[in-house]
Every structure is written in structure tokens, then in C-alpha cells.
Amino acid sequence: MTEKKVPIVERILSANDQLAEQNKARLDGAKVFAVNIMASPGAGKTSLILRTIEGLSKDWRIAVVEGDTAPVTIDSEKVEAAGVPAVQVNTGGGCHLDAVMFGDALARLSLSDLDFLIVENVGNLICPAAFKLGVHTNVLVASVTEGDDKPYKYPKMYRNVDVLLLNKIDLLPHVDFGMDYFRRGVEMLNPGLTFFPISCRTGEGIGEWTSWLAARKAR
Ligand code: MG
Ligand code: ZN
Numbered sequence: 001m002t003e004k005k006v007p008i009v010e011r012i013l014s015a016n017d018q019l020a021e022q023n024k025a026r027l028d029g030a031k032v033f034a035v036n037i038m039a040s041p042g043a044g045k046t047s048l049i050l051r052t053i054e055g056l057s058k059d060w061r062i063a064v065v066e067g068d069t070a071p072v073t074i075d076s077e078k079v080e081a082a083g084v085p086a087v088q089v090n091t092g093g094g095c096h097l098d099a100v101m102f103g104d105a106l107a108r109l110s111l112s113d114l115d116f117l118i119v120e121n122v123g124n125l126i127c128p129a130a131f132k133l134g135v136h137t138n139v140l141v142a143s144v145t146e147g148d149d150k151p152y153k154y155p156k157m158y159r160n161v162d163v164l165l166l167n168k169i170d171l172l173p174h175v176d177f178g179m180d181y182f183r184r185g186v187e188m189l190n191p192g193l194t195f196f197p198i199s200c201r202t203g204e205g206i207g208e209w210t211s212w213l214a215a216r217k218a219r
Pocket of ligand 2: 094095096127128
């Protein structure tokens with residue numbers, strides 16, 4: 001069984017990767033810098049997106065793609081209330097976004113009117129890491145309330161991202177989170193990974209993150 005299953009999964013992933021390349025080419029053609037935000041449910045993806053909009057929307061034109069497993073518009077409404085367009089992608093129960101869904105979302109946006117496109121992936125630390133979308137930066141939002149062992153338990157996710165944000169650092173005095181243990185795990189999987197400790201609640205570290213993002217786009 002497993003002998004047959006593995007090649008099929010590999011074929012699906014390579015078809016996805018080809019579509020991801022096409023998505024990337026469309027974004028590059030329109031000079032849009034795309035960011036894929038991944039995290040477990042409740043880590044603070046939407047809060048981070050709202051903070052990022054707050055930090056960047058003065059100078060840049062932004063839109064958001066909201067991936068959700070259910071047809072709920074809770075996150076899209078928050079984004080639109082912050083003054084930027086949101087495109088809702090309903091995965092129909094699926095636990096990740098893929099390049100087809102992302103391509104469909106791109107077709108619903110006026111890319112030439114944008115500088116940044118932020119994607120809120122489905123809350124899940126497993127398969128979003130395996131399905132490329134065709135973005136320029138893959139971001140993982142971890143949070144101190146999830147525990148310090150997550151790099152060890154979800155190595156593939158930690159290995160495949162370009163940036164790690166550790167959210168809710170304002171709660172550090174109230175939780176047992178071993179920062180050294182966490183960072184050792186991250187360093188083992190993804191040496192030199194760009195890391196920002198942040199709090200979406202207090203705003204701490206958000207300026208460093210948005211400056212980094214703006215600098216990446218300029219490059
Ligand atoms: Mg959300
Ligand atoms: Zn999935």
C-alpha cells in the first residue's frame with residue numbers, strides 16, 4: 001500500500017509546484033510581493049495581519065487572501081474593516097491552501113493595484129508546509145502559549161519557512177516557555193532563520209517585522 005501511495009503524493013506535489021511557479025510569475029509580472037502566513041489555530045495570524053496592515057498601509061497598497069476551512073467571513077471582515085480588500089478562499093473542509101486555490105484567488109484580485117499580498121493560510125502546522133503557493137516569503141507564527149516543544153514536534157514546518165515570528169511574548173511571565181529550548185530546536189532545523197519576538201497585543205516587535213518586510217520588497 002505505502003509503495004503505491006508515495007509516488008501519487010509526489011506527483012500531486014510536483015503538479016502543485018508547477019502551478020506555484022505560474023502564480024509566482026504572475027505576481028512578479030505585477031510587482032506584487034506575496035507573503036504566506038502559516039500557524040496553528042489561535043497563534044495570532046489574523047492579529048498579525050491587522051498589525052502588518054497598520055504598519056504598511058500608509059506607504060503600500062495591500063490585499064489579503066483569507067483561507068478558511070468553513071464558509072465563515074470572520075477574518076475577512078476584520079481585514080476589510082482595516083481598510084484593505086480581502087478575498088475569501090473556502091477550502092471546503094480542506095486543511096491547507098494549495099497553488100490552485102491561490103491561483104483562483106489571484107484571478108479575483110486586481111494585481112496591478114497592489115504592492116503586497118498577504119495570505120492567511122489554514123491554521124495547521126502540518127500540510128501547509130508541503131504545498132507551495134508561489135509566494136516570495138513563507139512566514140510561521142508561533143506563540144508562547146503553544147509551548148516551547150513545537151519545533152521538535154513539527155520539524156517540517158519549521159524547516160520550510162523563511163521567517164519565524166514568536167507571538168504573545170507579553171505573556172512570557174505567565175507561561176512555562178523555555179526560550180533557549182525553543183530556539184535550540186529552531187536553530188537545529190533551520191540555522192540562521194530570521195526571527196522576531198512580537199506581541200500583536202502590545203505592538204512590541206511589530207515595527208522590526210514590518211521594516212524587514214518592506215526592505216525585502218525593495219530588494
Ligand atoms: Mg485567523
Ligand atoms: Zn492539508
